[in-house]
Amino acid sequence: MSRSVAIIGTGPAGCYLAQALLKAEPELAVDLIDRLPVPYGLVRYGVAPDHQGTKAVTRQFERLFERQGARFFGNVTVDAPLLAVLREAYDAVVLAAGLSSDRRLGIPGEDLDGVIRAGELTRALYDHPDAARLPKLGRRVVLMGNGNVAIDLLRLLAKTPEELAGSDLGPEASEWLARSPVEEITIVGRSPAAAARFDAVMVKELAKLSGVTVNVVDPGTSDEPEGMKKIDALASLAATQGGPKRIAFRFSLTPVAVEGERGHVAAVRFRDGAGAERIVPCDTFLTAIGFEAGADALRRDRLLGEAFDPEAGILAQGLYAAGWFRRGPRGTIPENRTDAQGLAARILADFGNMPQAGSKAGRAVFAGRPAIVTYAGWQCIDAAECAAAQPNRCRRKIASRAEMLQLAVRIEEPQA
Amino acid sequence: MNITILYGTETGNAEMLAEDIAGELEAEHEVSVANLSDFDPAGFDQGRFYLMVCSTYGDGELPGSAQPFAKAMEASDAKLAGVHFAVFGLGDSEYDETFNGGSKRLAELMLTHGAVQIGERVIHDASGSDLAEDLAFPWASEMVSLASERLEEAV
Ligand SMILES: Cc1cc2nc3c(=O)[nH]c(=O)nc-3n(C[C@H](O)[C@H](O)[C@H](O)COP(=O)(O)OP(=O)(O)OC[C@H]3O[C@@H](n4cnc5c(N)ncnc54)[C@H](O)[C@@H]3O)c2cc1C
Ligand SMILES: Cc1cc2nc3c(=O)[nH]c(=O)nc-3n(C[C@H](O)[C@H](O)[C@H](O)COP(=O)(O)O)c2cc1C
Numbered sequence: 001m002s003r004s005v006a007i008i009g010t011g012p013a014g015c016y017l018a019q020a021l022l023k024a025e026p027e028l029a030v031d032l033i034d035r036l037p038v039p040y041g042l043v044r045y046g047v048a049p050d051h052q053g054t055k056a057v058t059r060q061f062e063r064l065f066e067r068q069g070a071r072f073f074g075n076v077t078v079d080a081p082l083l084a085v086l087r088e089a090y091d092a093v094v095l096a097a098g099l100s101s102d103r104r105l106g107i108p109g110e111d112l113d114g115v116i117r118a119g120e121l122t123r124a125l126y127d128h129p130d131a132a133r134l135p136k137l138g139r140r141v142v143l144m145g146n147g148n149v150a151i152d153l154l155r156l157l158a159k160t161p162e163e164l165a166g167s168d169l170g171p172e173a174s175e176w177l178a179r180s181p182v183e184e185i186t187i188v189g190r191s192p193a194a195a196a197r198f199d200a201v202m203v204k205e206l207a208k209l210s211g212v213t214v215n216v217v218d219p220g221t222s223d224e225p226e227g228m229k230k231i232d233a234l235a236s237l238a239a240t241q242g243g244p245k246r247i248a249f250r251f252s253l254t255p256v257a258v259e260g261e262r263g264h265v266a267a268v269r270f271r272d273g274a275g276a277e278r279i280v281p282c283d284t285f286l287t288a289i290g291f292e293a294g295a296d297a298l299r300r301d302r303l304l305g306e307a308f309d310p311e312a313g314i315l316a317q318g319l320y321a322a323g324w325f326r327r328g329p330r331g332t333i334p335e336n337r338t339d340a341q342g343l344a345a346r347i348l349a350d351f352g353n354m355p356q357a358g359s360k361a362g363r364a365v366f367a368g369r370p371a372i373v374t375y376a377g378w379q380c381i382d383a384a385e386c387a388a389a390q391p392n393r394c395r396r397k398i399a400s401r402a403e404m405l406q407l408a409v410r411i412e413e414p415q416a
Numbered sequence: 417m418n419i420t421i422l423y424g425t426e427t428g429n430a431e432m433l434a435e436d437i438a439g440e441l442e443a444e445h446e447v448s449v450a451n452l453s454d455f456d457p458a459g460f461d462q463g464r465f466y467l468m469v470c471s472t473y474g475d476g477e478l479p480g481s482a483q484p485f486a487k488a489m490e491a492s493d494a495k496l497a498g499v500h501f502a503v504f505g506l507g508d509s510e511y512d513e514t515f516n517g518g519s520k521r522l523a524e525l526m527l528t529h530g531a532v533q534i535g536e537r538v539i540h541d542a543s544g545s546d547l548a549e550d551l552a553f554p555w556a557s558e559m560v561s562l563a564s565e566r567l568e569e570a571v
Contacts, residue, residue, distance in 0.1 A: 016428070019428070051510070052542070052543065053508035053510055053542030053543050054508075054542075056429065056542050057427050057428065057429065059429070059432070060428050060429065060432050063432070166543070199474070200474075200475055201474065201475050201511065201514075204475070204513075205510070205511075208512075229475070333427050334426045334427050334473075334480065337426075337427060337428055338480075
């Protein structure tokens with residue numbers, strides 16, 4: 001009997017892990033479980049709609065299900081009790097469930113109207129089934145954060161409708177952006193420019209925007225080549241002038257409080273590097289400062305706290321962690337790949353050292369569970385989305401879970 | 417013919433393509449596939465034909481798995497005269513200034529050591545409408561037939 005592995009989460013961490021496991025041992029039974037009816041995690045719901053090239057890694061992941069024998073169990077939320085069931089049923093269980101709650105700044109005024117968080121906003125923009133409605137934007141936006149997510153949001157808010165051609169941004173979000181009242185975006189980093197988290201290419205890409213005028217305030221200098229890359233990228237925006245939307249980059253500002261008027265954001269108060277107070281008036285405060293586990297059905301903090309070897313992703317006997325769930329909200333798609341290859345080797349080594357414990361139930365534990373979406377079910381959703389694409393779009397995502405399930409769920413006889 | 421397909425990748429697309437190309441050529445040739453990260457430049461063999469498949473990352477740079485190879489090549493004065501290779505690049509025209517810089521760099525590294533390039537470098541654009549394999553399969557078979565003439569002449 002071949003060994004069985006259940007991977008919870010079908011983002012890059014889970015999919016690359018399945019890939020590495022099946023490459024080394026094609027006979028393994030690898031099952032990928034996701035709380036959503038659709039696979040691929042943040043490749044679908046985080047990677048920007050105008051970066052379709054980056055999303056093309058899903059062609060590799062499709063292979064898992066189409067040729068390599070992996071199975072998809074969509075629309076299954078794993079909580080602590082189900083996790084215990086899976087640990088009984090599989091030789092190894094891997095938590096690759098990501099991190100989806102927005103981190104908070106922990107400063108006064110954070111709950112005023114007009115404060116918007118990046119995770120919430122990207123889910124709404126990208127038609128995530130659990131998203132809230134698109135929020136109301138004002139004319140003057142302060143965007144806190146200097147990671148790639150902040151740059152994605154800056155770019156989307158700044159693009160003209162024509163510049164979104166070829167993307168998979170949905171009609172509602174497209175309309176929302178086209179009608180947005182935004183006139184000015186001040187993007188603020190806590191660190192100096194040289195230590196900003198963003199990749200230099202992400203900033204260089206902004207030089208192509210036709211509708212903006214960019215002003216970079218005090219980027220400073222650096223002794224490090226990595227730092228200079230970022231500063232040079234910012235300098236490459238000097239010629240990005242003449243468009244109606246004004247973008248200002250400001251650095252080394254620590255947020256202290258969000259100021260309100262009648263319950264709505266009116267300004268953000270910062271402290272600069274020299275300790276002086278800086279007030280930036282605004283009517284929308286958008287934060288893109290990272291993610292955390294939030295209200296978490298899997299009790300991540302406890303699992304990681306009690307882990308055998310958290311660095312290697314080994315939580316307990318037969319229980320592993322990968323991707324953002326293990327490392328925290330840092331690192332891009334390639335890092336999950338490298339990580340997954342290391343973890344796959346570790347899991348296979350552990351199998352080698354474990355006696356074959358008789359045959360486990362494996363995927364039979366899902367038999368009779370209602371409304372599971374199989375890979376074939378996802379293919380129905382995928383085909384419907386591609387067929388519904390509007391002009392200048394490559395896909396029209398279905399945002400409603402009910403509608404997804406209607407397309408995808410086949411009532412299958414429980415397997416013997 | 418004896419063929420080695422070497423790939424340089426960051427997110428795995430070039431690896432998948434390299435394996436697919438091997439699948440296409442296997443019926444008629446002896447084919448092996450290796451990651452550039454596992455390949456020692458001292459191991460080039462004049463009797464084999466090298467198909468190199470490589471993406472671009474960062475800002476027009478070589479992808480992670482090709483970096484150690486590039487370092488080793490830069491540090492080495494190995495003469496690759498008589499080693500025949502062809503290059504297929506993966507990139508994205510969204511990065512217009514640095515489009516396919518990685519595969520270009522890889523070809524240059526081979527040429528500076530005296531290796532012989534077969535055909536032109538063909539590139540795939542992740543933002544274009546072609547699937548990589550639809551460009552790469554015809555490329556591979558054409559390169560292989562060009563190379564077989566050359567390698568026979570050399571013997
Ligand atoms: C807005 C945004 C944009 C990004 N853009 C890029 C980019 O352009 N390029 C790049 O390289 N990286 C980008 N990243 C980073 C990249 O998305 C991450 O490195 C990567 O997705 C992490 O992979 P993961 O598999 O750990 O998590 P995720 O991709 O989040 O996948 C986790 C999966 O687990 C599922 N899940 C969660 N809880 C449960 C549960 N209890 N039961 C069952 N399933 C569950 C989720 O539904 C999800 O499908 C971006 C990140 C964000 C947030
Ligand atoms: C962060 C990032 C940077 C990239 N930089 C470039 C670039 O400078 N030039 C280019 O042609 N392609 C670039 N690409 C596109 C990749 O080369 C392309 O997606 C390719 O298919 C990746 O193949 P791989 O998975 O084998 O690495 C970049 C992609 C990403 C995500």
